Amino acid sequence: MSGRTVTRAQLSEAVYQEVGLSRNESADLVESILDEVADHLIGGETVKVSSFGSFYVREKGQRVGRNPKTGEEVPILPRRVLVFRPSHVLKDRINQTLSKPVAK
Numbered sequence: 001m002s003g004r005t006v007t008r009a010q011l012s013e014a015v016y017q018e019v020g021l022s023r024n025e026s027a028d029l030v031e032s033i034l035d036e037v038a039d040h041l042i043g044g045e046t047v048k049v050s051s052f053g054s055f056y057v058r059e060k061g062q063r064v065g066r067n068p069k070t071g072e073e074v075p076i077l078p079r080r081v082l083v084f085r086p087s088h089v090l091k092d093r094i095n096q097t098l099s100k101p102v103a104k
Contacts, residue, residue, distance in 0.1 A: 008034070041082065053086040 008030055015026040037047050037055065046056040057080050065076045086094075 051087055051089040053084055053090055055084050058083050
């Protein structure tokens with residue numbers, strides 16, 4: 001793993017380079033897409049991106065956990081967690097790059 005992180009600014013720059021919108025329009029487009037995805041996830045809907053994967057929210061119930069240092073039992077409250085399931089197309093693309101060196 002190279003440890004690199006893709007930022008909103010980098011996504012906006014990629015849209016600017018590929019689509020030809022202005023930098024401001026590219027940044028606005030990326031923001032509105034991310035806002036739309038977040039709004040649907042908050043509403044409990046699944047977001048599917050063809051050939052990429054699906055994002056959905058899963059409910060986790062209350063359970064008892066342990067503090068690893070002390071061994072003390074601690075209640076873990078119910079919560080919602082975001083889950084991503086990559087598509088087979090994305091998995092195949094990722095696995096094809098195993099035979100190729102990763103750019104650093």
